[in-house]
Amino acid sequence: MAGSSKRRVRHLVFLPYVAFLAIFLGWPGLYVFRSAFARGTAESSPMIEAVTGQFRGSFVFSLQLSFISASIGAVIGALVAIAVVRLDTVGGLRNTVVGYSAVAANMGGIPLAFAFLAAFGMQGLATRLLREINVDIIGWGFRISDFWGIVLVYLYFQIPLMTLVLVPALDGLRRTWAEAAQSLGASSAQYWRLVALPILTPALLGGFLLLVANAFAAYATAFALSSGGSRLVPVQIRFFLQGDTITGKTNLGYALAAWMVIITGVLVTGFQLLMRRAERWRR
Numbered sequence: 001m002a003g004s005s006k007r008r009v010r011h012l013v014f015l016p017y018v019a020f021l022a023i024f025l026g027w028p029g030l031y032v033f034r035s036a037f038a039r040g041t042a043e044s045s046p047m048i049e050a051v052t053g054q055f056r057g058s059f060v061f062s063l064q065l066s067f068i069s070a071s072i073g074a075v076i077g078a079l080v081a082i083a084v085v086r087l088d089t090v091g092g093l094r095n096t097v098v099g100y101s102a103v104a105a106n107m108g109g110i111p112l113a114f115a116f117l118a119a120f121g122m123q124g125l126a127t128r129l130l131r132e133i134n135v136d137i138i139g140w141g142f143r144i145s146d147f148w149g150i151v152l153v154y155l156y157f158q159i160p161l162m163t164l165v166l167v168p169a170l171d172g173l174r175r176t177w178a179e180a181a182q183s184l185g186a187s188s189a190q191y192w193r194l195v196a197l198p199i200l201t202p203a204l205l206g207g208f209l210l211l212v213a214n215a216f217a218a219y220a221t222a223f224a225l226s227s228g229g230s231r232l233v234p235v236q237i238r239f240f241l242q243g244d245t246i247t248g249k250t251n252l253g254y255a256l257a258a259w260m261v262i263i264t265g266v267l268v269t270g271f272q273l274l275m276r277r278a279e280r281w282r283r
Contacts, residue, residue, distance in 0.1 A: 029261065035254035046255035055236070055256065062216055062233045063263075065147060069154040070211035076155070077162025078204065084163070085170040098167060101160035108157055113224035116153045120144045145226045153225060154215050161214060162207050169203035169278055206274030213267035217260065233260055 036047055051059065084097045119126040120137070121144055130137055143149050173196055181191040219234035226235065233256055240253030 032254050032257050032261065035251055036258035038251055046251040047258065049252055050255035050259055058231050058233050058236050059259070061231045065150060065154070065232070066212045066215035069151045069158050069215045070208055072151070073155050073158025073211050074162050074204065074208045077159045077207070078166050080159065081163045081166035081170055084167060097163065101163045104160040105157050105164055108218060109220035110224050112153065112156060113221045116144055116156075117225070120149070120152070145230075150222055150225060150230075153221060154218065158211050158215065162211060165207035165210060166200070166203055169200055172278075173199065200278075202274040202278040206271045206278060209267045209271040209274065213264050213271070216267070217264055
């Protein structure tokens with residue numbers, strides 16, 4: 001009886017957390033989906049209208065941006081994580097890189113957009129310094145508010161996030177595996193290709209999906225860079241939800257948000273499944 005009472009007490013501790021999720025996540029989520037499936041003034045359902053015509057182009061643009069920034073961020077972040085783990089003997093290096101990555105991975109919004117505008121804007125510091133050595137990125141067509149400009153900004157938090165995801169997975173590679181491969185005559189390249197890479201594949205793919213979801217859901221940074229004119233889905237949602245008196249398509253904004261929740265949910269679920277598989281090697 002005493003053990004049962006203790007379990008009940010432990011379960012009661014989670015009630016505030018469950019209530020918080022229900023009030024600030026569950027109820028708004030239900031409201032979004034209820035509004036998204038409500039029939040608006042158009043003949044078709046808002047959920048169908050949200051993925052057709054020009055709005056489908058917004059999803060394609062957002063996913064392209066997400067996949068490209070995630071691909072570049074995953075490659076560079078993986079290389080940084082490998083370097084950190086292999087140079088673990090260098091005093092303070094690991095703690096410094098991991099600490100910075102934890103901060104940078106969660107940095108975004110207006111401050112990050114302002115920092116890059118000050119550096120790579122039309123009269124930004126980096127832009128002017130590059131112009132001094134005859135590298136005119138503005139003349140080449142680069143704009144911080146365009147596709148590749150937003151990719152550059154997103155890499156600021158994509159690379160550290162991948163580093164944080166992959167460092168624990170690299171820690172799971174046991175030294176004895178490398179020694180066994182070496183004793184059997186395998187080279188370093190063969191060890192990484194035949195042993196390490198297959199073990200790290202779930203973590204790499206999981207980290208990639210997390211980066212895609214992270215970029216796909218980003219809003220404030222892109223909005224600040226583009227002054228609200230971006231084709232990204234989060235910016236489109238803001239336009240319809242705040243401009244409903246003009247457009248009369250509030251339900252369309254909720255439908256776009258609902259599709260974002262669905263896509264992000266699929267990506268995060270894939271990340272969780274892959275990371276659960278990667279955890280087996282760390283036990």
